Amino acid sequence: MNKNTIFIIIVGFLILVLALLPTGFENPSLIDNTFYEKGEVVEVDNSELQTISVVTIGNQKLKIKILSGKFDGNVFTAENILNGQKNIDKLFVPGDIALTVIKTDDAHDKVLTVKAQDYYRSGVELALAAIFIIALIAFAGKTGLKAIMSFIFTALCFWKVLLPMFLNGISPIPVGLGVSFLTAAVVILLVSGVGKKGLTAMCGCFSGITFTAVVSIVSAHWFKIPGTVQDYSEALIYGGFFDLDLSAIFIATVFISASGALMDVSTDIAASIDEIHCRLPELSAKELIKSGFKIARPVIGSTTTTLLFAYSGGFTFAFMAFMSKGMPFECIVNSNYISAEILHTVVGSMGLVLTAPLTAVVGGMIYGRGNNYTSVNKNNI
Numbered sequence: 050m051n052k053n054t055i056f057i058i059i060v061g062f063l064i065l066v067l068a069l070l071p072t073g074f075e076n077p078s079l080i081d082n083t084f085y086e087k088g089e090v091v092e093v094d095n096s097e098l099q100t101i102s103v104v105t106i107g108n109q110k111l112k113i114k115i116l117s118g119k120f121d122g123n124v125f126t127a128e129n130i131l132n133g134q135k136n137i138d139k140l141f142v143p144g145d146i147a148l149t150v151i152k153t154d155d156a157h158d159k160v161l162t163v164k165a166q167d168y169y170r171s172g173v174e175l176a177l178a179a180i181f182i183i184a185l186i187a188f189a190g191k192t193g194l195k196a197i198m199s200f201i202f203t204a205l206c207f208w209k210v211l212l213p214m215f216l217n218g219i220s221p222i223p224v225g226l227g228v229s230f231l232t233a234a235v236v237i238l239l240v241s242g243v244g245k246k247g248l249t250a251m252c253g254c255f256s257g258i259t260f261t262a263v264v265s266i267v268s269a270h271w272f273k274i275p276g277t278v279q280d281y282s283e284a285l286i287y288g289g290f291f292d293l294d295l296s297a298i299f300i301a302t303v304f305i306s307a308s309g310a311l312m313d314v315s316t317d318i319a320a321s322i323d324e325i326h327c328r329l330p331e332l333s334a335k336e337l338i339k340s341g342f343k344i345a346r347p348v349i350g351s352t353t354t355t356l357l358f359a360y361s362g363g364f365t366f367a368f369m370a371f372m373s374k375g376m377p378f379e380c381i382v383n384s385n386y387i388s389a390e391i392l393h394t395v396v397g398s399m400g401l402v403l404t405a406p407l408t409a410v411v412g413g414m415i416y417g418r419g420n421n422y423t424s425v426n427k428n429n430i
Contacts (some may be wrong), residue, residue: 052243060198060235067205072213082157086120087169088113088127088149090141104133111141111165113149120151120160127163141165146172192240199236206232215301218292222262225301229258229308241316245415246323253315253408258308261400265303265392272392274299278385299389307356307397314352314401315408318345322412334417341409349405353398360397364390 094110109129115121131138141147146169152162185193211228215221233254241247276295277283285293321344322337364387371381381387
């Protein structure tokens, strides 16, 4: 059994442990005498709804046929309360599939209330996930399987480790760094293998994450962006989490968000240096570093633009709202929300600028160690 197989087994065991690990924030009252079932809207009654300007409020009466669980086949009258908040309100029509919340008595025999919680999206989500997994395995084979393992491990780390620690008030920046390092190491070693290539990518990525964290801390101090700029941050405060350092959590999210791009860049450059070394094993460290720099330059250029595309989706509507009011550009870029997104983009790009050349340097030193001569013309690379 080689070291890569052993590492895969270890990661598989960690995934199992994380999957079974409680978050500590489970709320049994949400499932006591409560069933969350799939239901089809068969009839709607909008007589109690009122439309004021562009907002609709009131109580939408529904008849829902349950399609799963204990009450499969039963038809219930349900409520759908609209509060005039377009970001969370739903207006159902016949044929819609809804997530239906059924509350019963202690014996689970008598139905007390039925509510249409939201659209039922689990089926579509599972279908998309299945298509993604099949396509990834079909194209990448074993590497695709390892990529899926890394995806699951990262998601579980965020859900079972990062978020509970944030909610428990543990210092967000060290926690964010620790989880970023752990997930980056596992992802890189799974995809690149336990060896020189994985070590090169990991060292480059770690250096980039550390630099990005430092820049995030300093920049956030200059920008003076409150942690409440993030969606649902105030909901945490109103929910009783008064002691959370939301500003520190915001800083942690900046370098955590950038860590994925840093992993991508470091892995690409490490793989390139590994391939060059396999083709031309006699190259010295100096030559490999030069080649790594040549590879890094276009990678940095394209990936920084990729970050802009990735983050721009988050503030498209905000820009549209500001623009529709004719606000000056100076006012737009100095607003809390837009400044936060600019911070995400610029800090992540700065991390890339450092990660790429450092990965090249580390790779050249690791692969070129012992080759102190230059017998191959650089034009052959």
